[in-house]
Amino acid sequence: MNKTLLVSTLLCGSALAMTGCQTVESQMQTGNPLAQPTLKSTIQTVDGEKKEVGQVFLRPVDGGVQVYGKLTNLQPGRTVSLHIHETGSCDVMGKAAGGHFNPDNKPHSNPDDMNGHAGDLPNLTANEDGVATINYVNKKIAATEAGKYSVNRLAFIVHAGVDDYTSQPSGNAGDRIGCGIIVKN
Ligand SMILES: [Cu+2]
Ligand SMILES: [Zn+2]
Known part of the structure; x- marks a missing residue:
């Protein structure tokens, strides 16, 4: 220091x-590029193997929270969906994570829609190496330790399918295949 x-x-x-x-x-x-992430999550498969399949970081930037990192071990070219879910548990094949983080009781929507779930995030497509990167500013969450919009101790869920950003309550995104609890960095 x-x-x-x-x-x-x-x-x-x-x-x-x-x-x-x-x-x-x-x-x-x-949005100082040197600012360190305040929260992070290691994504693992939801099966008993709990293989590590991604790392996602969160940090406060101008106007929101930068969510950035990557998912790995995907089929090349495959598109999957990612959300922040309301409960910090990956038990029961990820089902224990509950529904999408939704502190203001909004409908599921496109992640850029301010009238949608705070936990909604863009779909991600894997490159030829099976790696999908995320770099997205979410304007509806906080990367703080606590508070109404804090995502500390919540969970990322990766779904096998594509989020249509429309179907309720969760975009018809398919099975839960990955999960990571969000913790302080
Ligand atoms: Cu989800
Ligand atoms: Zn949603």
């Missing part, structure tokens, strides 16, 4: 120095 950051952090505890505290926080909110 450099000296400036250390000083700012120490000042955060003082009511007389809130400006210094906000400076550190606002640095994290500006």
Whole structure:
């Protein structure tokens, strides 16, 4: 930790120095490419094997949360869907993760629709190596440790099929094939 950051952090505890505290926080909110992810998830198959099939990170950026990482071990060219589900459990072949994260009681929709589930995310297509990358700014969640929109301790679910962004309650996305609990980085 450099000296400036250390000083700012120490000042955060003082009511007389809130400006210094906000400076550190606002640095994290500006999309600074050096800002570290605050949350992460290791995606595993939902079968007993629990093979690692992806890594996804989350960090606050301007206007939302950057969700970025990759899924691996997919059939080349295959399109799968990914959501944030409301319960941080991968038990019962991923079913224990429940429905899509939906703190404002909205319908399932296109991830860019502000009137849709907070946990909705874009479909991902695997390249010739079976790797699908995600790099998406979700404007409806928080990468904070707690709070109404925090996704800490929730779960990513990978589905075998394509999300049609329309069918209720979950886009007719098919079987759950991967799952990862979201934890503090
Ligand atoms: Cu899902
Ligand atoms: Zn949804």
